[in-house]
Amino acid sequence: MDKEIGDIEKAALNLSTQERAHLVRRLIAGLDLGKDQDVEQQWLDEAERRLSDYRSGKTTARSAEEIFSEIEQKFS
Structure with a gap:
């Protein structure tokens, strides 16, 4: 082949x-892009779920700087 x-x-x-x-x-x-469309819809659903959780107080937001600093400390 x-x-x-x-x-x-x-x-x-x-x-x-x-x-x-x-x-x-x-x-x-x-x-066959059908699978890509399914993945895109799953990401949209996930983003909507996260926004809903944030707005309802189930989760909090953290700055990218805080996250990257935490990752750097963890893997250094």
């Missing part, structure tokens, strides 16, 4: 810039 991909890559590199751009668009369009 690696040889096949190498052959395809070699052929693609011999295409004009416009043809390569067209090929790239077609290849990307053919990817």
